[in-house]
Amino acid sequence: MKRLVKVLGVFAATLFILLITGAGSAISDKLLFYVRVAKLYSQTPESRIAMPLADVSKKQIADTWQAPRGVGRRHEGQDIFAPRGTPVLSATNGYVLRVGVNSLGGQTVSVVGSGGRVYYYAHLDAYAPGLEVGDWVSTRTVLGYVGTTGNAQGTPPHLHFGVYTLNGAINPLPLLTDRTAPAMTRNKPRETRTRSRLINRRA
Ligand SMILES: [Zn+2]
Numbered sequence: 001m002k003r004l005v006k007v008l009g010v011f012a013a014t015l016f017i018l019l020i021t022g023a024g025s026a027i028s029d030k031l032l033f034y035v036r037v038a039k040l041y042s043q044t045p046e047s048r049i050a051m052p053l054a055d056v057s058k059k060q061i062a063d064t065w066q067a068p069r070g071v072g073r074r075h076e077g078q079d080i081f082a083p084r085g086t087p088v089l090s091a092t093n094g095y096v097l098r099v100g101v102n103s104l105g106g107q108t109v110s111v112v113g114s115g116g117r118v119y120y121y122a123h124l125d126a127y128a129p130g131l132e133v134g135d136w137v138s139t140r141t142v143l144g145y146v147g148t149t150g151n152a153q154g155t156p157p158h159l160h161f162g163v164y165t166l167n168g169a170i171n172p173l174p175l176l177t178d179r180t181a182p183a184m185t186r187n188k189p190r191e192t193r194t195r196s197r198l199i200n201r202r203a
Contacts, residue, residue, distance in 0.1 A: 045115030076169040077162030106149025120162035123152040
């Protein structure tokens with residue numbers, strides 16, 4: 001018992017020194033991050049999430065969930081087409097889990113939200129400046145910009161959007177809800193809106 005008290009005392013003193021010297025701020029931030037992520041995991045996942053591209057409506061998305069993609073691979077998400085450089089907004093609140101490159105996705109951002117669900121944004125032309133792992137994001141946060149990185153090279157620019165539960169990928173389409181269009185967009189002539197409807201089944 002005495003020994004345990006001593007160990008705890010040393011631990012508390014070390015933590016105190018780390019905190020007052022500032023060396024611990026990184027450690028305490030990290031601890032706080034894990035506590036917050038753990039809290040997110042315990043919450044019920046959203047049944048409705050926001051469209052990552054503000055001016056795209058749900059009915060413009062051609063459902064390609066589970067569409068064959070070469071030998072032995074199926075499409076684990078939805079492709080949302082928009083001009084290169086269109087801001088990609090977070091579909092949910094959550095924490096940035098990963099910012100990085102992989103061969104299929106190119107430049108990607110992953111956000112962990114309620115229920116430990118991971119929202120995956122791929123083929124980004126660029127990341128939002130200053131975006132870092134551990135950042136808290138809301139549905140108003142720009143994560144990056146639409147592009148053609150990864151295996152989307154040579155295809156029309158689009159966002160590949162994936163949703164991963166602890167049991168694997170699920171179709172994002174039923175979850176997506178349109179963002180309220182700003183008055184200017186709503187009043188655009190019909191032709192303009194129809195022209196921006198880009199559907200491509202390749203990528
Ligand atoms: Zn895709």
